[in-house]
Amino acid sequence: MYNDNPTLQDLNAKTIDESAQGQVYGEAAVAEAPRDKQFYIESYGCQMNFSDSEIVASILGEAGYGPTRNLEAADLILINTCSIREKAEDTVRKRLRVFDKVKQRKPGTMVGVLGCMAERLKAKFLEEEKLVDLVVGPDAYRDLPNLVAGAEEGDKAVNVFLSREETYADINPLRLQSNGVTAFISIMRGCDNMCSFCVVPYTRGRERSRNAFSIVAEATDLFDRGFREVTLLGQNVDSYKWTNPETGAVVNFAQLLRLTAEVHPDLRIRFSTSHPKDITDEVLYTMRDHANVCKYIHLPVQSGNSRILDLMNRTYDREWYRKKVDRIYEIMPDCAISSDVITGFCTETEEEHRDTLSMIDYARYSMSYMFYYSERPGTPAARKFTDDVPLAVKKRRLQEIIDLQTGISHELNQQDIGKTFRVLIEGESKRSADDWKGRNTQNKMIIFPKTGAYRPGDYVTVTVTDATSATLLGHLHNPR
Ligand code: SAH
Ligand code: SF4
Ligand code: F3S
Numbered sequence: 001m002y003n004d005n006p007t008l009q010d011l012n013a014k015t016i017d018e019s020a021q022g023q024v025y026g027e028a029a030v031a032e033a034p035r036d037k038q039f040y041i042e043s044y045g046c047q048m049n050f051s052d053s054e055i056v057a058s059i060l061g062e063a064g065y066g067p068t069r070n071l072e073a074a075d076l077i078l079i080n081t082c083s084i085r086e087k088a089e090d091t092v093r094k095r096l097r098v099f100d101k102v103k104q105r106k107p108g109t110m111v112g113v114l115g116c117m118a119e120r121l122k123a124k125f126l127e128e129e130k131l132v133d134l135v136v137g138p139d140a141y142r143d144l145p146n147l148v149a150g151a152e153e154g155d156k157a158v159n160v161f162l163s164r165e166e167t168y169a170d171i172n173p174l175r176l177q178s179n180g181v182t183a184f185i186s187i188m189r190g191c192d193n194m195c196s197f198c199v200v201p202y203t204r205g206r207e208r209s210r211n212a213f214s215i216v217a218e219a220t221d222l223f224d225r226g227f228r229e230v231t232l233l234g235q236n237v238d239s240y241k242w243t244n245p246e247t248g249a250v251v252n253f254a255q256l257l258r259l260t261a262e263v264h265p266d267l268r269i270r271f272s273t274s275h276p277k278d279i280t281d282e283v284l285y286t287m288r289d290h291a292n293v294c295k296y297i298h299l300p301v302q303s304g305n306s307r308i309l310d311l312m313n314r315t316y317d318r319e320w321y322r323k324k325v326d327r328i329y330e331i332m333p334d335c336a337i338s339s340d341v342i343t344g345f346c347t348e349t350e351e352e353h354r355d356t357l358s359m360i361d362y363a364r365y366s367m368s369y370m371f372y373y374s375e376r377p378g379t380p381a382a383r384k385f386t387d388d389v390p391l392a393v394k395k396r397r398l399q400e401i402i403d404l405q406t407g408i409s410h411e412l413n414q415q416d417i418g419k420t421f422r423v424l425i426e427g428e429s430k431r432s433a434d435d436w437k438g439r440n441t442q443n444k445m446i447i448f449p450k451t452g453a454y455r456p457g458d459y460v461t462v463t464v465t466d467a468t469s470a471t472l473l474g475h476l477h478n479p480r
Contacts, residue, residue: 039065040074044092045082047233047272048204049115051184053080054173056114056141061174063145071102076110076148078134081117083199085374089117093129100131110151112136112144116203120378122160132156138189138204139163162190162205169214172221179427181457183227185218186210187256188234193275195302196313196380197345197373200235207235209242212251212259219263228424228457229268232260237271238278254282261290266459268424269293270443273300273340276324277315284331295332296366296443299324300340304359305352308345311385318355325363336366336442341401344394345373346385353397360404366412366442367470368405372398406469413444413467420477421446423462425454438462446472452479 039060043053056078057067068074077099082088096111103109112134113125119137126132133151136144137160147157167189175183191200192207219230234240240253251259253271260269269292276299287293303309306317316324328335341356360368372394375387421440429435429447436454437447440462448462454476461477 037075038068039076041078043080051186055168057174078112081115083116083120119203139166167210169211182229187232191235199376212242219260223267232271236275254286257286272298294441295335298338305355339365339368341370343372343397344389410469416464420463427456448474
């Protein structure tokens with residue numbers, strides 16, 4: 001999750017906590033044939049970064065590097081970074097201090113910075129952080145083996161070239177941290193939206209969509225290997241648009257959704273993130289008409305006030321967003337909607353903040369990722385507006401939003417008590433080896449005792465008996 005504030009986020013989500021340690025890859029692959037050299041990779045930021053780390057692992061694997069979870073054993077230490085808020089960058093710098101110590105103990109260890117912070121700071125990184133040997137942007141991962149070889153020869157290596165074409169379509173990601181049930185498929189890269197607060201268009205470059213056939217092939221391969229859920233990833237999945245170079249035929253997001261849903265009825269499809277301006281009726285009807293497309297939409301509102309939305313360059317206003325929410329519930333009454341919210345954006349007044357509160361109330365989000373505004377250098381907001389809402393006010397508004405959302409999540413979860421859901425078992429509950437955890441179509445996590453002979457990857461029917469604001473608790477409806 002994009003979490004640097006204490007919110008009610010579901011800690012089991014397949015997302016990222018920038019305030020925590022990041023995530024380390026390597027377990028599954030350690031069992032593979034031993035390699036001459038080992039790499040260690042930690043990932044921060046959004047799901048795209050996690051998905052990219054799997055591509056990096058695959059590229060390095062081809063070059064003879066095996067993954068390790070042991071920092072001290074690594075010949076190459078990589079950190080896949082995020083620039084979305086200042087805190088995300090602070091976390092990375094702290095980790096670099098730790099890597100520095102490892103390098104002092106083991107001279108010759110290479111340290112590489114990947115991802116959005118590498119792209120934002122470019123060669124400046126090498127000046128700011130003396131221990132860094134490699135700086136590699138998100139579109140330059142194919143060059144990693146070359147760059148590592150160069151760095152081993154003593155050259156400081158930088159490749160932050162942003163591509164208009166690169167989608168890594170032909171690379172089969174190495175699913176290192178996998179539960180064997182759920183996986184991400186990156187369907188597009190970059191973002192053309194230019195929300196004024198956001199650094200992503202600068203760190204990820206122009207939007208481009210991946211070959212639809214390669215996406216369907218990846219989904220099919222995952223299903224054949226026992227996976228039962230894929231999440232189609234992009235900064236703005238609804239603007240997915242791929243033109244077949246041979247036929248000129250265009251595949252839009254609704255069509256891609258249908259094609260992946262048709263891989264197998266037992267393969268669940270999720271997607272993230274949807275920009276409200278692009279989610280069409282065609283997408284909503286495709287969701288409705290396919291039982292295996294999950295009834296859950298992450299539809300970040302950012303603010304509930306039209307003036308602030310305009311300053312943010314979100315291209316919709318309050319009324320328009322409300323109508324979109326109405327439309328979703330009209331077409332799919334059982335659909336869950338979640339959101340991202342920013343408090344204290346430049347010039348936001350108390351009244352405008354209250355519009356955000358009332359929007360959360362209106363939309364009945366199942367959950368939200370909530371942040372206070374963090375000015376990012378070089379973005380339109382940093383250039384044009386003053387970051388004039390005091391930090392204490394930003395934080396107080398954030399707390400009000402968190403409290404409201406927690407209450408709504410709790411209320412909605414209470415309403416689920418007594419209901420029965422089809423749940424895909426993802427694995428053992430973190431808290432108890434006697435319980436399974438899984439999700440329903442609305443993306444709600446459900447914990448239930450292991451009765452009957454089931455395994456991760458099985459679909460089961462669970463009756464909800466209790467709920468907190470973050471999790472549902474239940475029992476198997478009809479254990480076999
Ligand atoms: N592409 C996605 C969001 C990617 S960034 C979308 O448009 O929905 C994830 C979230 O981080 C954003 O939705 C926004 O809520 C938050 N965010 C982005 N830039 C931020 C900033 N400068 N300060 C605080 N939060 C920010
Ligand atoms: Fe950033 Fe907006 Fe693009 Fe999302 S849609 S990545 S918030 S510019
Ligand atoms: Fe962060 Fe880059 Fe993702 S800035 S949120 S890792 S696209």
